[in-house]
Amino acid sequence: MNNNLVEIVKNSPSYQELVAKRTSFSVRLAAIMLVMYYAFILVIAFDKKLLGVSLSGGVTTVGIPVGVGIIVVSFILTGIYTKRANTEFDELSEKVKEEVRKAGK
Numbered sequence: 001m002n003n004n005l006v007e008i009v010k011n012s013p014s015y016q017e018l019v020a021k022r023t024s025f026s027v028r029l030a031a032i033m034l035v036m037y038y039a040f041i042l043v044i045a046f047d048k049k050l051l052g053v054s055l056s057g058g059v060t061t062v063g064i065p066v067g068v069g070i071i072v073v074s075f076i077l078t079g080i081y082t083k084r085a086n087t088e089f090d091e092l093s094e095k096v097k098e099e100v101r102k103a104g105k
Contacts, residue, residue, distance in 0.1 A: 008103045014095035022089055029077050036070055 009015050043050055044063075051063030 005100065005104070008100055009096060012096050012099045014092050014099055018089060018092035018096060021092070022085075025081070025084060029081055033074055033077055036073060040066065040070055 051061060051066060053062045054060065055062060055065075
């Protein structure tokens, strides 16, 4: 029964759509985050003085708001993924469950 159920789920068009959309979306968000993070690290590695420039003659440098910005963007990307997962991806999951229920009867 379990092998049959797995095959039903794998062959479901809704499941295939869910996997494709979720994977594509996750890869895009991960790529955005990785590009930002590694760009930040590369700037630190090759041009430390750029991030060490004072913003207003005080102790706050350019690196601080840039680092905080990266953290904020990561929270925003997490929120975007969560919102889409709770709407579109959950709807597709429900379709898969319905298709499995119908096939199991």
